[in-house]
Amino acid sequence: MKDFTLNDCWAKTDPETGQPCLSVTEHCKIVGSVAETLLSRLPPLVANQLPQGSVALVAAHDIGKLTPGFQLKAPLWPWHQTLKESIIADSLTTNHAIVSQWHLQNHSALRGNKKSQYWLVSTGGHHGSYPLACRTMKQAPYEGGNNSFLQLRNELTELLIQSFGSLPLEIAKHEFERIHLLTGFTIFSDWIGSNADWFPANISTDDKSLRDRSHEVLDSLRWNPRIHQQRSFGHQFTPQAPETFSPRPIQSALLEAADSPGLYIVEAPMGMGKTEAALTTAYQRWTQGDERGLYFALPTQLTSNKIHDRITTFLENILDDDSTQTLIHGNTWLGDKKSQTICPAFKEMNPDQPENEANDINEALRWYSSTRKQLMAPFGTGTIDQALLAVLPARFAALRYFALAGKVVVIDEVHSFDPYMSALIDRLIRYLIKAGSTVIILSATLTAQRRAELVQAAGASERSQPQDYPLITKVPTGSTHATHVSVPYQLAPQTVNLRHQHMHPDIEDEFWESIADKVEAGANVVVIRNTVALAQNTYRQLKARLSSRIPDENIGLLHSRFPQNERQTNEDYWTGILGKDDAKRPQGSLLVSTQIVEQSVDIDADCLITDLAPTELILQRIGRLHRHQRPRPAGFEQATCYILHPSTDWEGDAETVKDALSPHHWIYPPLTLWQAAQTLAPLSTIQLPQDIRPLLEQAASCQVPAKASSALCQFHDEHSRKRSAMHGTAALRDVFNASAIDDNEGTETRYGIKPSALLIILPSAPVEQGGNVIWQLPDGSTETHRVGEFNYPLAKALQTHATRIPAYLVKAQLSNCPDWLKQHIESGVLAVQADDSSELQLVHNSESATHTLSYRHDLGISYEKNESISHFSDPEDFWF
Structure with missing residues (x-):
């Protein structure tokens, strides 16, 4: 028995009184209008991935609220008791998203078209996850035996089709990326349309009023950032003296290559300007292409913190209007950079600004400050984990994916990830290319095999595998083949002396005493150990030797086992005194650290000591040695790296060798340590950057001999099994085929994270x-x-x-x-x-x-x- 109409059925209640205040019809029209407006402002490559009819589908996302299980959630609804008495209330379906999907798949236009019904997965998943039961929908939701809402849903569906056009009829089978994008589009439109400050209960719902209001809201969020169209390379980075800053060869080559959206892989030595190359290319894509916005993804919170300020300055130089930038990782809520206004530098000289514009930027700042909305901001810096959550079965993964769609996404230090994260990054690249993004990959130590995998992720293949270095690899969107651009460079070759120190117990004291002597002689020495315990022990030994010879403030330790505030203070101090500023540089210092300084951190050592590690990471650590051109203390004019080798000959049984490798083999697979030893131990010098690629390929191709020791055979088998397990686990954690998890970095973005x-x-x-x-x-x-x-x-x-x-x-x-x-x-x-x-x-x-x-x-x-x-x-x- 139906005694109520569409206008009687509520979608939103007043948070203070609990009274229904916005009807389902009004809410669906508001969200449809937002979607229609948003679609008109998306980059064309993004908009084209959404099926025709997507606006009507988004508008219909909440027709499932027309069901007893939802309507009875408001006790103050006038029809509450009447409805309750007319149904059998046990086991009512209360998930209105499932009801919406069920109803739409039985709409006359879609009932016999199962291959088009896959678009409706976006409707069932618009609350942040894809319930497994929601995708088959073979059983009707239980509505207590009252079918009166079926007619109301039909009535509202036809009304929305009249307003926003037909539902999607395009075949959707196997269109996983596009379905995921449509889900994110639905969630974002729903979140905008559900904001009672922007769309209050008394808002006029005629088409023009809603369209005008939707544009006003998107304007207030700075959804389409305005970029200054004529900023030279020098103006982008040093506007005070633009003529003094010209592009380096790697930057010029990438700018010339980046004439279309797609995948760009930049392989170049440490300190050659890859970050600036990525940023200036992003600017070119914003001003000459259709991409908009930026997400700069790094391996760790420390590296993202360090690069965030550089990107802030860059944005201030190229923006034409105020915008919003976010810093996105698990601990940003502790600082003041989680969400911040970026003001163009020229506005500082002309600060007059209309009051409504100032209010708009404050509104944007507030909105993007919410954890799940940070990635929606036009510009962001953060960990790679935040981007990977877009392609994992995480809560609101689809919203993250939509947030990245059409942006320039930079992934730095891509070599540093294990097989599990590498597989996820490949999936992310595939999804981003499909969504009209341009992806820029940065690495100093990429193997040919890994580069081929990245190209394959973009849907292409390499016709050749050049050995040139530096090298740019280009895969335009839609292309099936990669092209390579060799980059002429004018860097003077740097000779690095390698000193191999086998750490026998009877010589350790003598070795560390020699390192203390170097510090006392005026060298700024950096020691990188593979574990916290090793770093702490080394610090104790050297501090005892140096405490009466140099100031205490020139002896330090960095690792992750300090309280957050002290770690930040320590990191800021050491990156300050060992960075570019000669005035802050001490005459003799010792910094002992773990791997946290091996990449994307501007630390310049006169002398480097490092534990044995995989070859690519040893090369990264060497990137902290003689990083800048500056006078060196007497005796340290030549770059020298000491590699500490565990005392083992790699022969014998596995347990004996592992005992000798302890604790290093808990951090890095023993096979990769053996490959590094085989590659580097015979060398007394290396030439940078010329030797980087040959060393990487030599280590990667270093195979266990046919008649190898039982230890090496076991290490090889363990390594192969672990890689297979990581790839298999990544494949299982698919967006649609696994149970949803909390959207926290580390939960599923890292392999084997322990409690x-x-x-x-x-x-x-x-x-x-x-x-x-x-x-x-x-x-x-x-x-x-x-x-x-x-x-x-x-x-x-x-x-x-x-x-x-x-x-x-x-x-x-x-x-x-x-x-x-x-x-x-x-x-x-x-x-x-x-x-x-x-x-x-x-x-x-x-x-x-x-x-x-x-x-x-x-x-x-x-x-x-x-x-x-x-x-x-x-x-x-x-x-x-």
């Missing part, structure tokens, strides 16, 4: 008193919060002072964690440090503690296993 905890060191334990928790924070301040209530300043302070550690170290404390702590920091553990000791006393401790944790401001967190506890764990695993 971790956040350790916060406090002066004293929190006190529960009268329903309150009183905190004394590390900076001396005090915070109080009511039990059960969330205190944002407290949560931020805890996160800022937290250190990530393996969860097995504090397993018992995690189990005993109170709810008021879980509410403020996920997987958090508290510790108290006495003034006279480095040992930490864990709050919520228990008898089963397996490890003793210690902390020093110069060392960070260290730990020792309690001898009385029987507990097995990996000695150091991935943690650096």
Whole structure:
């Protein structure tokens, strides 16, 4: 029995009163108008990937709200009791997205056209995931035995078709990327149209009013950033003196090649200007092509933080109007750069700005500050993880994909990823090329095999594999073959001396004493160790030798086991004094670090010491050696890199060799360490950049001999199995064929990430008193919060002072964690440090503690296993 009409059925309620305030019809018309306006403003390559009829489909995304399971969610709806009495309410379908998809696939235009029904997956997935049951839809949603809503859905569907055109009839089978893009288009349109500030309940819903309002909203979000059309290369980077900054050969070559959207792979030595090459090419695509916006993706939070400021300055030089830039990774909420306004440099000289424009940019800033909306901003810098989440079964992956569509996407340091992430990057490239994006890949140490895989991801192949270096590889969108551009360079060859040091216990003291002598002689020495424990031990040894010979501030340690705020301070300090600025450079310093400085970090060493690592990473680390042209201390005019080899001959059984390799083989596959040793150990010098490609290819082609030792045979088999497992796991984590996961970086973007905890060191334990928790924070301040209530300043302070550690170290404390702590920091553990000791006393401790944790401001967190506890764990695993 139907006693109500379309106008009676609600889609939105007033958040304060709970009263229905916007009908399903009004909401669908609003969202359809937004989609229609948005479609008209998309880059043509993006718009062309959306099927004809997509606007009507987006408008119809919420017709499934016309169902008892949804309408009964508002107790104050006038028809609530009447409807409730007319149905059998048990097991009602409440997911209105599924009802929408079911109804549309049974529409007369689509009922017999199953190959077109695949477009409707976007409707069922518009709440952020693709439910497995939602794609088959072989069973009708249960509506309590009341079929009256079927007529209402039919009525609204026809009304929307009259307003926005027909539903998509194009064949959609196997159009996975386009379906995913359509889902993102639907979500974005829905989020805009659902904003009550922009589209209040009393808004006029005639076509013109909605169209005008939709344009106003997109204008306020700076959806189409305005780029200054005539900025020379010098004006892009040094507008104060543009004539002094001309493009280098790699930059000129990429600009000449980038005459169309597509994939561009740039292989060039460290410090040759690849970042500027990517940025100036992005500018060219914005001004001469249809692409808009930028996402610059890097391997780590540190590298993205460092490059973010450079991109900010670049944007200030080329924008024609205020816009928004975001920094996107898991810890950006702790700083002030999560979302920021970028003002063109010329506006600083003419600051007059209409008030409505100022309000618009503030509105954009607020909107893009939401974590799930950051990637939607016109310009962004962040981790590669944030982009990979667009092609994983993560919540709102489709929105991320739509956010990247049509942009210039730069992926830096692409060589640094394992087979799992490499497979995901290949998938990302395939999706981005399909969505009209231009992808620029940057690497100094790319093998020919990996380059061929990247080309294949763009739907093409290489007719040849040139050995030239530097090299640009170009795959225009739609092309089936790659072309290569050799780049003439005028860099003077740099000779790097290699010194191979086998770390026998009886000579270690003598070796480290010789390194201390170099520091005292005025050299700025950088030591890169493969694990935190090795770095801490090396720091202890060298600090003991140097503490009376050079100032303490010239001796430092960098790794991930410092509290977030201290790590940031340390990194800023050392990149400052060992960067380009000669005035800050000390006369003799020692920096011990883990891999966090091996790429995309501007640190310049007079002398470098590194653990044995895969060949491409050794070359990256050498990129920190004599990085800039400057006078060197006497005796260090020639670049010298010491490679620390584990004391092993690679013969014998696997366990013996692994013991000798420990802990390095927990970080890098033993086979790649053997390949690096075979490639580099015979060499006393290398020439850069000429030797980079030959060394990479030699290491990659280094095969285990037919009559190899049992250790090498086992390492080869383990390596092959691990690669296969990584590729297989990546294939299983497909956008449509796996259960949705939370959209957090690291959850599925990294292979084998082990459980971790956040350790916060406090002066004293929190006190529960009268329903309150009183905190004394590390900076001396005090915070109080009511039990059960969330205190944002407290949560931020805890996160800022937290250190990530393996969860097995504090397993018992995690189990005993109170709810008021879980509410403020996920997987958090508290510790108290006495003034006279480095040992930490864990709050919520228990008898089963397996490890003793210690902390020093110069060392960070260290730990020792309690001898009385029987507990097995990996000695150091991935943690650096």
